[in-house]
Amino acid sequence: MFARALVLAFLLCWPFAASAQVAVPTLSGRVVDQTATLSAGDIDTLTQRLKDLERRKGSQIAVLIVPTTQPEAIEQFSIRVAEAWKIGRKKIDDGALLVVAKNDHKLRIEVGYGLEGALTDVTSRRIIDEVIVPRFRSGDFAGGISAGVDRMIRVIDGEPLPSPQPEASHHVDNADLGLWLNIIFSPFGLLGYAAIAAAMRGLLGRLLGSGATAGIVGGIIWLIIGSIAISAVAGVAAFFVTMFADAILASSMNANRSVGRGRGGWSSGSSSGSSGGSWSSGSSSSDSGGFSGGGGDFGGGGASGSW
Incomplete structure (x- = not known):
């Protein structure tokens, strides 16, 4: 009887626990900042560097800054985001995700299968402890993220990976x-x-x-x-x-x-009154970075840290 009660309580509480998870943010660009920590200039500079990496190497890196991942541990949250965003190329899995939970004072580098030989758990931990965390402790979040991303890019540049497809040179956001x-x-x-x-x-x-x-x-x-x-x-x-x-x-x-005959004559405005047949500058999509994950898979490789 007691065991049944426990099972019933678990089943009743599970939907509430699941709904308490922080929602996975929309992948609106290579850098997603939900805390307004980075300036527009910081985001533009980071985005350009990450674009250059993808064009040169094919690999994708994304940065996500959230206020908190609570009640979830940052490891569980980051793998959910990585699985949803699918950073990196399909079947090459050369993606990496830097997640910062600002209010929790925690961060994590999540690494795709294809980069685990370069961005190993040890290497990711060193980037966090030696490059990012010291700057975070002094309040320099933009500097910490920029330096961490630079180090990740240098490591990825040293990894032999398949060259980007020729279409990448013609990619248009x-x-x-x-x-x-x-x-x-x-x-x-x-x-x-x-x-x-x-x-x-x-x-x-x-x-x-x-x-x-x-x-x-x-x-x-x-x-x-x-x-x-x-x-x-x-x-x-x-x-x-x-x-x-x-x-x-x-x-x-x-x-x-x-x-014209039906209206009793020609009208100079008869050919220009429709607004549905013309293109306007407002028809182009908003500048969301023009970025989407390439289909990469993640297996939980990487490292976490705090400051």
């Missing part, structure tokens, strides 16, 4: 992608496309000219964005638009004439 889309679909971008399409159709005819235009448009999109899939879609769209441009234009003009 979400904010940059939005900017390029605004440029491509601006009047100047559309005018450039129209000029290319007219020139190709005039030189090569309807079919070959449409194919040449598709190749040019697809190539330009690939150079800008670095995505074969997006460039292929853009090329196919350019082919059909160029191929049937005259039919599309004639259909549009007939529709406008019908609307």
Whole structure:
């Protein structure tokens, strides 16, 4: 009877204990600071260094600063974050996560499987004890995190890892992608496309000219964005638009004439009143760092410390 009561009490208390865990923060960038400890300049500088590491080496490092992990130990919290964020490349698992629980005076370096040979438990502990903690004790949190990240980068640079994929050199962040889309679909971008399409159709005819235009448009999109899939879609769209441009234009003009006759005449505002068909600067995504984990796995390697 007593044993049943204990089991029942455990089952009743478990949902409340689970809900008491600190939620895993959204991966909004390479540096996530929920305590306003770092200035915008600090975050930008760190982010750039981590971007450079990924472009050069392929590895990913993320930094997370939270007020507390209580009632959870920082080890359990950091592995939950690492598993959710999946820092590092898939099947290479070359990611690392620096977690600072400021109010708890605790920190941890969580290391992916692929970096455990370089960022060993001993090495991670030394980075914490010799590089980060002394600066934290003097109140220099930005300096401690920066120096710790620099040491982690130096260790990773010495580890032989697979080279980044060629697409990495063409990687465009979400904010940059939005900017390029605004440029491509601006009047100047559309005018450039129209000029290319007219020139190709005039030189090569309807079919070959449409194919040449598709190749040019697809190539330009690939150079800008670095995505074969997006460039292929853009090329196919350019082919059909160029191929049937005259039919599309004639259909549009007939529709406008019908609307004009129905209203008793042409209206200068009839073609520009819609706001749903145009691109605006507000359509680009906000600058969240354009960062996501690459699918790396973690097994609990790393070290913890306090100050």
